[in-house]
Amino acid sequence: MSELNKIAIKILSNGKGILAADESTATMTKRLQKVNVESNEKNRLLFREILFSASEMRNCIGGVILYDETIRQKTSSNKTIPELINSNNSLIGIKVDTGAKVLAGSENETITEGLDGLRERLKDYYALGARFTKWRGVYLISDKYPSKLSISTNAHALARYAALVQEAEMVPIIEPEVLMDGNHTANDCLKNTSEIIKKCFEELELNKVDLKGIILKPNMILPGNNSSEKISNEEIAELTLRCLRDSVPSEVPGVAFLSGGQTEVEATANLNQINLQNNTNFIMTYSYGRALQQEALKFWSKDTNNIVGTQETFNHRAKMCSLAAQGKWSENFDKSK
Ligand code: 5MM
Numbered sequence: 001m002s003e004l005n006k007i008a009i010k011i012l013s014n015g016k017g018i019l020a021a022d023e024s025t026a027t028m029t030k031r032l033q034k035v036n037v038e039s040n041e042k043n044r045l046l047f048r049e050i051l052f053s054a055s056e057m058r059n060c061i062g063g064v065i066l067y068d069e070t071i072r073q074k075t076s077s078n079k080t081i082p083e084l085i086n087s088n089n090s091l092i093g094i095k096v097d098t099g100a101k102v103l104a105g106s107e108n109e110t111i112t113e114g115l116d117g118l119r120e121r122l123k124d125y126y127a128l129g130a131r132f133t134k135w136r137g138v139y140l141i142s143d144k145y146p147s148k149l150s151i152s153t154n155a156h157a158l159a160r161y162a163a164l165v166q167e168a169e170m171v172p173i174i175e176p177e178v179l180m181d182g183n184h185t186a187n188d189c190l191k192n193t194s195e196i197i198k199k200c201f202e203e204l205e206l207n208k209v210d211l212k213g214i215i216l217k218p219n220m221i222l223p224g225n226n227s228s229e230k231i232s233n234e235e236i237a238e239l240t241l242r243c244l245r246d247s248v249p250s251e252v253p254g255v256a257f258l259s260g261g262q263t264e265v266e267a268t269a270n271l272n273q274i275n276l277q278n279n280t281n282f283i284m285t286y287s288y289g290r291a292l293q294q295e296a297l298k299f300w301s302k303d304t305n306n307i308v309g310t311q312e313t314f315n316h317r318a319k320m321c322s323l324a325a326q327g328k329w330s331e332n333f334d335k336s337k
Pocket of ligand 1: 006020021022023024025026027028068136257258259260261287288289290293
């Protein structure tokens with residue numbers, strides 16, 4: 001087993017998943033302002049430190065994705081944030097893209113940037129304790145999109161990123177996120193997501209990326225959030241598994257889904273069903289941002305001194321996700337809370 005494969009398995013196995021706490025300052029500011037908390041360096045650190053010190057980190061979170069600001073911060077007890085996360089037997093991840101920018105040649109689509117100087121930045125992050133990284137390509141579905149240009153340029157960037165990350169001895173998370181925005185059907189989502197993922201793997205292979213040493217972070221296959229189509233958890237699981245079986249090479253150790261704007265319970269129920277129906281060899285787990293954090297953020301915003309209550313809220317959600325990653329979740333566990 002290669003070192004990179006060992007890292008990927010350690011992050012994803014035993015009912016663990018990933019906490020995506022890599023919101024850039026702009027995104028974190030929006031999330032804090034929505035709950036009437038001032039966004040400053042101290043508050044961003046405070047909320048994240050509360051989550052990273054919660055007791056279920058040890059059982060449920062195999063890795064945390066951080067943003068550049070956070071990986072350099074120190075806790076109230078003068079530990080570095082990487083030391084705090086590592087003390088829970090969880091690994092450090094870092095977002096290394098510099099964001100989705102307007103794609104020249106397309107009116108509404110984006111290309112994710114950050115390749116310039118990446119080799120040097122990776123050395124710095126490794127020295128700070130990072131052992132895995134994240135890069136997110138963003139795709140739209142509509143009558144015109146995704147364009148061939150967006151599919152091809154984002155796959156190329158993801159593959160060049162992944163090759164550099166493995167050269168730096170870290171595991172790259174490949175995140176091609178097909179947004180839920182729009183009125184498309186689940187079948188449109190299936191067709192487009194499959195094409196996008198296949199193109200990513202074509203480029204990854206061309207760039208000689210070791211597929212045993214990556215983690216795929218895709219969206220689930222869902223109807224658009226403005227679509228009138230309603231489908232069951234079983235159908236979502238069936239379509240998502242069909243997509244991954246057809247487009248992901250079998251060497252890939254695991255898939256960690258993004259929550260993509262689903263509610264906490266939807267993201268949990270769908271992951272649970274995917275595990276119940278899983279007919280692939282891939283580990284199927286979570287790399288959730290909002291679906292792990294938003295309940296805790298709402299709770300904390302009402303009383304920022306209530307650390308215990310905020311941690312209990314986070315612990316509950318992490319436990320539900322961990323059960324779902326093992327196909328052991330039931331909605332009664334969420335109702336009885
Ligand atoms: C945590 O949010 C990340 C986005 O941050 P920026 O937009 O500020 O770069 C995002 O990449 C996230 O990791 C994934 O989309 C998964 O998050 P959700 O909330 O969809 O599970």
